[in-house]
Amino acid sequence: MSTQxxxxxxxxxxxxxxxxxxxxxxxxxxxxxxxxxxxxxxxxPMYRAICQITGINNLVQRDATAREAKNTQVDMSRTVSIEFDANARGPLGFKPEQHSLDVHPGEVTTVMYEVSNEQARIVKAQAIPSYAPKVATEYFRKIECFCFTQQTLQANETKRMPVVFVVDPKLPKDVKTITLSYTFFELNTPAPATDAATQQTGATAAGAVRNPA
Structure with a gap:
């Protein structure tokens, strides 16, 4: 075969x-x-749309009706026991300062949580709440909560963070106990550290091979 x-x-x-x-x-x-x-x-916006459809949006944002709930009459004839739970995913120490509290529906209540960064580096984290029983989700009104925003903790820093809430008086009468549980997730993961010592050792060894004594 010829080529031209x-x-x-x-x-x-x-x-x-x-x-x-x-x-x-x-x-x-x-x-x-x-x-x-x-x-x-x-x-x-996709995340927000999904949250609005599924109702997850109510977990991490300020309740739209919290101010209205704050101004409702306190039902002194009824008591609801609120139990507090805390979990952490990552290098965080996380706990409520009290494990349970009895409140009246319509009563504004403040509780404190403590989170500590146990690493010698900055950690960014987000807390996600959950409720039990599930029916209580729509009646537990958070007015202020550290879960509304991401939290940045400096190296070895400890924070005390409030949760201000109201239990809606419309909570079904058969619900006597509500468990509020938070899980803290680390958002930033440490970048892979360059093993400078290994590189230096390798460079020294290579130099020794090129320049034997």
Whole structure:
């Protein structure tokens, strides 16, 4: 099979084809980059929409009706026992300052939680609440809560954080006890540390091989 020599006449055409291909690839890469950038911004409203549909949004944001609940009449004829629980995922110490409390529906109550960063580095974390029984979720109104925002703890820092809440008087009469449980999740994970000592040892060993005594 014979090959024809490449002529100078072919070069401009091939060059134009190459430039056209490069432009096409550049446009595609720009489009992909824009789509990825836009998708990153779309995650926030998508997350909010999912939360609104599933009701998860009520767990980590200030209750819209908390102010109204705060102004309701206290039902002194009834007592609800609130139990407090705490869990941590990551290098955090986390606990409530009291494990249970009896409240009257409609009564504004404040409890404190303590979280401590047990690492010699900054830790960012988010607390997610849960309730038992599940029916109590819509009647437990959080007015102020550390779970509304991400928390940043400096190295070896300890914080006391309040939860201000009201139990809605409309809570079903058969619910006598509500368990409020928080789980703290670390949001930032430490970047892989460069093993400088290993690199230095390797460099020293390589130098010794190149320059034997």
């Amino acid at each position: 020599p490449r002529t100078e006449a072919d070069s401009p055409a091939e060059s134009r084809a190459d430039r056209s291909f490069n432009r096409s690839m550049l446009v595609k890469l720009v489009v992909v980059a824009c789509l990825m950038f836009g998708f990153g911004f779309a995650l926030v």
